Amino acid sequence: xxxxxxxxxxxxxxxxxxxxxxxxxxxxxxxxxxxxxxxxxxxxxxxxxxxxxxxxxxxxxxxxxxxxxxxxxxxxxxxxxxxxxxxxxxxxxxxxxxxxxxxxxxxxxxxxxxxxxxxxxxxxxxxxxxxxxxxxxxxxxxxxxxxxxxxxxxxxxxxxxxxxxxxxxxxxxxxxxxxxxxxxxxxxxxxxxxxxxx
Amino acid sequence: xxxxxxxxxxxxxxxxxxxxxxxxxxxxxxxxxxxxxxxxxxxxxxxxxxxxxxxxxxxxxxxxxxxxxxxxxxxxxxxxxxxxxxxxxxxxxxxxxxxxxxxxxxxxxxxxxxxxxxxxxxxxxxxxxxxxxxxxxxxxxxxxxxxxxxxxxxxxxxxxxxxxxxxxxxxxxxxxxxxxxxxxxxxxxxxxxxxxxxxxxxxxxxxxxxxxxx
Numbered sequence: 189x190x191x192x193x194x195x196x197x198x199x200x201x202x203x204x205x206x207x208x209x210x211x212x213x214x215x216x217x218x219x220x221x222x223x224x225x226x227x228x229x230x231x232x233x234x235x236x237x238x239x240x241x242x243x244x245x246x247x248x249x250x251x252x253x254x255x256x257x258x259x260x261x262x263x264x265x266x267x268x269x270x271x272x273x274x275x276x277x278x279x280x281x282x283x284x285x286x287x288x289x290x291x292x293x294x295x296x297x298x299x300x301x302x303x304x305x306x307x308x309x310x311x312x313x314x315x316x317x318x319x320x321x322x323x324x325x326x327x328x329x330x331x332x333x334x335x336x337x338x339x340x341x342x343x344x345x346x347x348x349x350x351x352x353x354x355x356x357x358x359x360x361x362x363x364x365x366x367x368x369x370x371x372x373x374x375x376x377x378x379x380x381x382x383x384x385x386x
Numbered sequence: 387x388x389x390x391x392x393x394x395x396x397x398x399x400x401x402x403x404x405x406x407x408x409x410x411x412x413x414x415x416x417x418x419x420x421x422x423x424x425x426x427x428x429x430x431x432x433x434x435x436x437x438x439x440x441x442x443x444x445x446x447x448x449x450x451x452x453x454x455x456x457x458x459x460x461x462x463x464x465x466x467x468x469x470x471x472x473x474x475x476x477x478x479x480x481x482x483x484x485x486x487x488x489x490x491x492x493x494x495x496x497x498x499x500x501x502x503x504x505x506x507x508x509x510x511x512x513x514x515x516x517x518x519x520x521x522x523x524x525x526x527x528x529x530x531x532x533x534x535x536x537x538x539x540x541x542x543x544x545x546x547x548x549x550x551x552x553x554x555x556x557x558x559x560x561x562x563x564x565x566x567x568x569x570x571x572x573x574x575x576x577x578x579x580x581x582x583x584x585x586x587x588x589x590x591x592x593x594x595x596x597x598x599x600x
Contacts, residue, residue: 212491213593213596216490228595270507296526324597
């Protein structure tokens with residue numbers, strides 16, 4: 189391998205590594221409601237963010253609106269999220285400028301619900317896009333589809349979701365990816381089949 | 387930290403620069419494996435193997451709420467003398483087990499390539515005796531660990547695990563966030579930060595925001 193080819197290989201590995209870190213940092217910041225830190229991970233040219241049934245928010249401005257509603261208010265200690273960013277598959281485009289990532293998120297949560305404190309399990313899946321700008325990777329598009337949201341006591345078979353996640357009133361468009369269990373919906377994978385699509 | 391090195395280079399890297407980049411990738415990979423290997427050993431009660439993953443110059447081990455253990459001596463005391471019962475053959479009942487899943491590692495290698503930090507989270511299931519009865523629990527926690535490279539190998543220099551909650555499967559974290567409190571008698575010092583749910587405590591990060599640098 190010549191030096192140029194080798195450098196390309198190294199860059200590819202570095203890109204994957206950096207995007208994996210970006211996604212995990214997002215998770216750690218989100219869980220701790222660190223609103224400015226979360227926003228700093230999004231490109232100025234953000235395409236859109238969409239989380240469960242809350243609707244589509246366009247551009248960095250839209251992302252700010254959505255995360256502000258979710259993260260910017262101070263909450264008491266018993267309200268918490270532990271969303272585990274698991275099983276990432278990251279693919280870099282051939283030009284090295286954009287990438288996609290697919291991740292699972294098992295999570296434990298505690299939130300107020302119908303005037304009561306509830307402990308819940310929530311599982312979902314990300315299909316995200318990333319963009320490299322000035323040598324750094326940022327989120328370009330984030331989409332998280334809910335699989336189930338059940339109470340700790342009931343389980344997803346009995347209670348697939350505690351209630352429907354309604355669209356935020358300030359969303360730019362209706363949700364595109366809200367088909368929770370047991371809908372049989374499959375999130376379209378951003379990656380290609382390594383053998384069949386090779 | 388290493389991100390700055392990345393920024394400095396574009397194309398036309400010379401062999402030396404390229405080697406440095408490859409080295410960094412190898413280091414991260416090796417540390418990720420070290421951490422996951424620790425997890426597999428831990429789940430299988432392989433205590434001597436765990437002691438060997440620590441540097442002879444290890445700073446400390448702290449597994450909340452057991453307390454703080456200093457130096458490699460402390461490493462031996464907690465894993466070998468206490469967990470392994472000093473090597474005496476010990477019958478673990480078959481039902482007694484745990485799986486501590488090592489998730490979400492963010493590893494940062496220092497610019498000189500000799501030390502590193504890693505943040506991980508752990509989701510775990512365990513069945514342990516509590517009082518006279520078997521108990522099964524869900525637990526969650528964070529690691530903030532430090533690693534050191536010695537003679538070309540990465541080892542643990544400091545291990546800190548902080549638990550978010552530890553709850554019986556029958557109850558859940560809202561009803562019973564912390565099943566028990568188990569300070570070990572031989573610790574060198576009490577835990578530095580044991581604030582389980584619902585305290586709202588945030589385990590401090592070793593890293594700066596890679597985008598804003600804050």
